[in-house]
Amino acid sequence: MIELLAQTCLNAVYAASYISLVAVGLVLIFGVMGVINFAHGELFMAGAYAVVTFYADLHLPFLVAVALGLVFVGCLGLLMERALFRPLRDNPLGGLVASIGFLMILQALAVLGYGVRMEHIPPVTQEVIVFSDKVRLPLSRLFVIIAAVVLLGALWYFLKRTKFGWALRASAQDPEAAELQGISINQTARIAMFIGAGLAGIAGALTAPLVSVNPHMGHSVIVTAFIVIIVGGVGSLEGAVLASVVYAVVHTFVTTFYDGVIADIVGLSLMLLVLIVKPTGLFGSADRA
Amino acid sequence: MLLELKGVSAAYGKITAIRDISMTVDQGQIVTIIGGNGAGKTTTLRAMSGMLPVTAGEITFEGKRIDGLPASKVVAHGIAHVPEGRRIFPDMTVEENLRTGAFLRKDMDAIATDLATVYRKFPRLQERRGQRAQTLSGGEQQMLAIGRALMSKPRLLLMDEPSMGLAPVIVDEIAEIIREINQQQGLAVVLVEQNAELALELADHAYVLETGNCNLNGPASELHENDHVRAAYLGI
Numbered sequence: 001m002i003e004l005l006a007q008t009c010l011n012a013v014y015a016a017s018y019i020s021l022v023a024v025g026l027v028l029i030f031g032v033m034g035v036i037n038f039a040h041g042e043l044f045m046a047g048a049y050a051v052v053t054f055y056a057d058l059h060l061p062f063l064v065a066v067a068l069g070l071v072f073v074g075c076l077g078l079l080m081e082r083a084l085f086r087p088l089r090d091n092p093l094g095g096l097v098a099s100i101g102f103l104m105i106l107q108a109l110a111v112l113g114y115g116v117r118m119e120h121i122p123p124v125t126q127e128v129i130v131f132s133d134k135v136r137l138p139l140s141r142l143f144v145i146i147a148a149v150v151l152l153g154a155l156w157y158f159l160k161r162t163k164f165g166w167a168l169r170a171s172a173q174d175p176e177a178a179e180l181q182g183i184s185i186n187q188t189a190r191i192a193m194f195i196g197a198g199l200a201g202i203a204g205a206l207t208a209p210l211v212s213v214n215p216h217m218g219h220s221v222i223v224t225a226f227i228v229i230i231v232g233g234v235g236s237l238e239g240a241v242l243a244s245v246v247y248a249v250v251h252t253f254v255t256t257f258y259d260g261v262i263a264d265i266v267g268l269s270l271m272l273l274v275l276i277v278k279p280t281g282l283f284g285s286a287d288r289a
Numbered sequence: 290m291l292l293e294l295k296g297v298s299a300a301y302g303k304i305t306a307i308r309d310i311s312m313t314v315d316q317g318q319i320v321t322i323i324g325g326n327g328a329g330k331t332t333t334l335r336a337m338s339g340m341l342p343v344t345a346g347e348i349t350f351e352g353k354r355i356d357g358l359p360a361s362k363v364v365a366h367g368i369a370h371v372p373e374g375r376r377i378f379p380d381m382t383v384e385e386n387l388r389t390g391a392f393l394r395k396d397m398d399a400i401a402t403d404l405a406t407v408y409r410k411f412p413r414l415q416e417r418r419g420q421r422a423q424t425l426s427g428g429e430q431q432m433l434a435i436g437r438a439l440m441s442k443p444r445l446l447l448m449d450e451p452s453m454g455l456a457p458v459i460v461d462e463i464a465e466i467i468r469e470i471n472q473q474q475g476l477a478v479v480l481v482e483q484n485a486e487l488a489l490e491l492a493d494h495a496y497v498l499e500t501g502n503c504n505l506n507g508p509a510s511e512l513h514e515n516d517h518v519r520a521a522y523l524g525i
């Protein structure tokens with residue numbers, strides 16, 4: 001029993017890792033751009049297909065493929081900023097609607113390019129860290145955990161300790177006042193979109209060998225990310241990370257001890273409960289990016 | 290001449306808020322714009338700092354045209370704007386707010402010196418340097434907004450109702466600070482105020498705005514004795 005608990009905890013840490021990468025990017029984009037990016041799940045999907053292309057098809061080293069995925073999806077973010085969100089900045093629902101359109105385009109492109117089948121990606125490593133007979137952590141999952149800790153740590157450092165990080169937070173909190181300090185909102189929007197999209201892309205790229213890659217895989221990712229950012233408090237990065245952990249623990253344990261469908265229901269109920277008890281989320285709206 | 294507005298108009302959508310405004314600010318001067326609610330004082334400052342495009346006229350600063358530039362470029366020319374309602378960054382610390390004021394500057398050593406100067410001027414900000422700005426009192430927030438503007442090393446400071454919502458003691462303190470900044474650093478100031486008594490006392494020159502038009506201006510001491518100004522703005 002202890003072993004099963006330990007194993008489930010490891011699984012939860014892994015799930016929390018990639019969920020928080022996706023959710024933090026979504027919150028960052030919302031904070032700086034004021035846009036709920038519905039295409040965020042498809043950016044995750046695009047990262048996974050980068051690994052299909054560069055690693056499985058072109059046989060580049062896995063880490064190179066992941067890095068290319070990060071850059072490629074980051075650039076997709078830049079494209080969205082320039083082509084969709086900037087022209088629609090004064091339209092409160094414009095960005096959201098445009099991002100739904102972009103989601104469909106990305107899905108259609110994935111179907112066109114790769115078909116609707118599930119992609120087979122050769123495992124990156126078969127190595128497993130064996131803690132005991134029943135407690136094991138595949139190395140490829142450890143990669144995801146390490147990447148999440150390093151990337152989120154780097155993002156925290158960037159936002160709290162660097163001038164451009166302050167600029168990003170300033171334009172999230174008061175875009176006009178930020179402009180008065182010489183901060184161009186076009187520039188902060190580009191930075192936020194590159195980072196936000198890039199984080200989704202790298203999460204998709206790192207988990208590609210561990211999940212089933214298909215053109216519709218973004219759907220469950222975005223639903224999870226929405227639950228997480230609502231539970232954490234829309235606009236709070238710390239909240240998104242914390243809520244990712246809470247959600248991953250609950251979801252993983254329910255999946256292990258009951259089944260996946262019940263786990264999804266429990267996840268959604270958790271969100272409703274938070275909305276009823278504390279509508280601003282665990283970290284409230286005071287704690288913005 | 291530091292700043293000159295020639296026949297400036299500005300609008301929100303189709304509604305013209307200020308019409309054909311001309312004014313000048315000289316080196317080292319304090320110029321005030323007084324007027325009632327909705328007269329167009331904030332709009333005039335927003336036009337100066339590039340937050341609102343002008344629909345007619347020209348704005349020159351140190352001989353260079355600055356109308357048409359976005360706000361983020363106007364700061365680089367040496368104009369800092371302390372906006373109405375302070376607009377500090379609520380979830381950033383006092384020090385992060387101040388350093389963000391120096392966003393465009395590259396001279397790290399001089400930034401450190403200027404930060405020390407701001408802290409000397411506002412010891413209460415130094416005590417609270419790691420505190421989130423939204424936890425400051427109204428007076429402290431106003432000081433932070435002024436300090437943030439000073440961190441850009443401006444040659445002209447635009448201030449929109451710095452006395453708004455503050456207790457009389459704090460208003461006096463802020464007034465003293467404005468005078469000090471002007472005299473010690475030779476910084477020119479455009480001061481927008483509802484508190485006309487205070488504004489006319491501080492300023493060298495004054496402009497009176499009424500429903501978007503400016504038909505009256507003169508040395509502040511003269512306007513203080515003007516019958517219309519006394520009746521309409523000084524309540525005498």
Ligand SMILES: Nc1ncnc2c1ncn2[C@@H]1O[C@H](COP(=O)(O)OP(=O)(O)OP(=O)(O)O)[C@@H](O)[C@H]1O
Nearest residue numbers: 301304306324325326327328329330331332333483
């Ligand atoms: N964002 C806006 N959209 C539309 N109209 C506006 C906007 N801001 C101001 N106005 C209008 O422009 C005119 C001038 O407003 P402004 O804010 O410049 O006045 P003010 O002199 O600063 O007043 P107050 O002393 O109340 O701050 C007013 O008629 C106001 O209704």
Ligand SMILES: [Mg+2]
Nearest residue numbers: 330331332373
């Ligand atoms: Mg005003």
